[in-house]
Amino acid sequence: MTQRDVRRAIVIGGGIAGPVLGMFLRRIGVEVTIFEAREAPAEQEGAFLGIAPNGMNVLADLGVAEAVQARGAPFVGMRFENARGRRIGEIDQREAARRFGAGLVMIRRGALHAALAEEAVRRGVAIRYGMRLTDVDRSEPRQVVARFGEGGGGGEARGDVLIGCDGFRSRTRACAVPDAPAPGYTGLLDFGGFARCPGAPIEPGWSVMVFGRRAFFGAFAAPDGEIWWFHNGGEPAPGRGAAPGQLRERILALHEGDPGWIADVVRATPEVLGPWPLHDILTMPRWHDGRVCLIGDAAHATTPHAGQGASLAMEDGMLLARCLRDEPDPQQAFAAFERARRPRVEAIVRQARRMGNRKAVAGPVAEWLRDRALPLFLRLGAAAQERAYAYRIDWEARAA
Template identity: 40%
Template sequence: MSNNGGHGAGVRTALVIGGGVAGPVTALALRRAGITATVHEAYPSAADGVGAWLGLAPNGLAGLAAVGADAAVRAIGQPVPGVVMADGAGNRLAGFGGFPELPATLTMPRDRLFRALTDHAVAEGVRFAYGKRLVAAEETPDGVTAHFADGTSATGDILIGADGIRSTVRTVIAPQAPAPEYGGVLSFGGYAAADSGVETEPGAMHFAFGRAFMGYWRGPDKRLIWFAGLPTDTPPGPAELAQVPAAEWLTRLRELYAGHVPGEQLLRHTGPDELMVVGRMERMPSVPHWHRGRMVLVGDAVHAPSSSSGQGASLAIESAVELARCLRDLPTPDEAFAAYEALRRPRVEAIGLHAAAVNKVKAGKGEHAPVFPAPEEMFRPLHFHRIEWEEKVRAGVTP
């Protein structure tokens, strides 16, 4: 895809730290803006293996379309346009078939999205460097130098932290930035047998609220894919989580979801080998400083909204595209970063706060039957949001 101008901020090269969702999309967007970006990923290779599933909403797909990556992701995603909300006794509360003028939300395993975005970026000429765990970054007269754990370094005009909720770049930019906030719930996912007896509406994601929350839908292989939470005030760390056998977690979940419709049934038809231990449900509280000098944050590194939002990947994609527009059109990195923050902060923080409220419900610390607006009203400001790539960003922009 050709770019349309570029170098507005005098930026020709960028170091992108992190190769998840935000990293490849940022590099693609920068390339379209005329800026050469190299993605530095801490792990030795692109993500592989089975992981938790995620949803990519229509606004996220629109962001991918702006950088030509939407077709690559549509090829791996399962369309799930509808939503059905119910209580834990099986009573339907609301339904929504999706906006007919928008593409359907797609669901997919997280690692398959990482791989699709990486493969597409590589095909477009983006360079990836693996085994590059950032340990320090410093501004130099010519730009920013990143230092990696393997003893190597790299220099670019700017450095972009796309390194997730435990961002190293965030600690460099703002050492006093808050840590990720635990939402009171350990997250799990799994696969229940196709013949579990649980009914689903075609193309619909089901949400069942009650004493405990569960979401589920029917996957491409007809098995039921579900996600659920185990409320706990004192969550174990990743190492402790890994030491608990899957069968033990399953027992605890079955106890919690006894009497829940359809949680009890889904868990009864899920074996230990079909359980995914996702870990602590977390979000980023408001980060006071998104950028400093020639360094800036994007995606979960600065605005992870927690999985309750259904918007984490989509917001990361939006921010990557918006950041590239600002760097394309404004004269200095500082002005570009300030405009990017002004354009993005209100939206991502509002979505994050709403997700935090939902987390309280899931943790048993909020209303058992949350009052939702009509689904159309709830999803419209999320799904219709568009970043107009061709529009010029003005200095001193406000939301």
Template identity: 40%
Template sequence: MVEKAVIIGGGIAGTVAAIALHKAGVGSVVYESYPTGADDAGAFFTIMHNGMNALAAVDLDHVVAEHSYPAQGVRLVTGAGREISARTYSQGPRTLRRAALYQVLHAEAAKRGIRVEHSKRLVSTTENADGVVATFADGSTAEGDVLIAADGTHSTARAIINPEAPPARYTGLNVVYGYAPARPREEPNTYTFVHGARAAFGYIGVPNGQTWWFSRLPGPELDLAGMTPQQWKDHASAFFADDDFPVVEIIQSTDGEVIGSNVYDIPTTPNWHTERMVLAGDAAHAASPAAGQGASMALEDAVTLARCLRDLPPDKGFPVYESLRRDRVEHLVANSAERDATRKGGAPMSEAELADVTRRRQAYQTWLYEHHIDWAEPVS
């Protein structure tokens, strides 16, 4: 059975995998390539019901809840301001900054005696019958019974585990995030999604009085290093100039941090594991943020993988883990790509078409949100 894991990547999947393995009685060390935190740390996201369920399985849900805001409902409006649908959540989703989640998870790992080493960029691995050795760019090495590769969308380990794996695919969308100083007119803790004529926009008023917003914008890959906050605001505003809903007002009122990124996905990875190494999170199955499930799927992966390694040796545990996860996550990636396709050209949907799509998506969301992980149930 596994006694020690080498975990590549100190983001959501890697750190929660370490904590879940600790609960399963398996030791680990996390190796993160960035000096502190990880990329895109200024952005925010929502951990949906299923993600919170995964956190609850390893006693982390209450900690994350203490450092996040509840999302109590969601409404969809057109660019003209007409409401198409609205629903409330009895419990579940939490919204927080990515950097805040990293800090919380790393603090919880430290409480459990889990070491996180920074500035450790993986360059190669050596695998044998007894375990695996990871070599980093600074010349140091790490040994373990298994290696868990949770090093993100542009994973180095993915190509090592599966040289024929396709690279991450640019989806044709950019995402821009910002934090406006004023609260919107709607009740706080309610997400509003605006289906504009040319792009999608979403925002939520949080209890500190701010409006946290994002936009998904069709277009070519951008030079992220060359964009100032004002250029990002102007770039995003141009997509909503013809809409009546005050999207441009919200964007331009932002006087602080604005973060933009190119969006990539990974529709499928042919092989998730070798005898001693396995992929988790975005390294295996990155999805666009259209369904808001990237963090939640990474959490599901981490907890499911820990259960498999708790109950089975790697040669059996890895295939079982892949069989439990592959169909679900690839379905999510495909669904997110389908949503993105509606934002990349063609005539805007009519209100009737938008309402029909919304009804179908709500049924799909039920399947997503009701996923439950029973930590105590043995894996066979």
């Protein structure tokens, strides 16, 4: 069997993993249709995210790094402060481009989706919006059939393989790996926003991360001075609590007594976005079954604390396409993919979970210890971060 035996791929989800995979599949001559549940390209969706050097290197290989950089902003480094505004640690990323071949980029999620979708379409990937996968029929030996809900007109699509890139609540996963654990809620709710707040003490390109008395706050200053911020607060149950109109008041209350600029930023925000309950999947029994494979958050949902979920999704897309190029049949390709990816992604998902746990507020004694131990944690974490950033996929190499 040659690569021509996988001629048609159904990709479910047009977020990050989907378009990146689609572009690499086009490179090996596979016909790709992405089925995306959203009704249309959503430029304004979500808040923002950081793409790490390892993710930017995947985009550079595809020739789309510049398009993404043009819509984003270079990330220079982050400073950590305690609730009194005292600096307790710093990570300087100014050397990242020299050391890892690419620097970090901050970008609004909607802008990233738009850039990836445009580039994918330019390379011949078809994207159909308003198509929500409801079921996967795997009863035929050489084909897989995707079924869609009525919203986008329903219907079905046939392919030689189906790749689930449909995020942490993946319907593909529910269909193909029904014994997979549900993503676990980590106890933190994320909110975010964009604000003009000239008084915020952050230099362009830098982030300031504050371990507040009751919640965590992070803010990035874009080159034009706009502040992109997020808040992580502990909540007993995802989504329960205040109505959207009360979000601002709730966040302000949680940061009472923290450095005053946080409240200024939150007040200056036209619309508070969220909440996003943060989930992860530490491990899964398997990532593939028959002609169906999961990648990105569908296979290994991660919290944002290590800043790697998007970059891992991009790496997955590249490596899976390389496996499909080199392995005789899709099931072997999926097995090779999972073998190669699992140790790396599971280690990073665990690391992100640990980083998130440190954001939880644990009382004055734990805070006192945290303030003193943070520089050590940052030094210890630097090795893991370096491993994450330095990872490169050689497209020309054969899949092992």
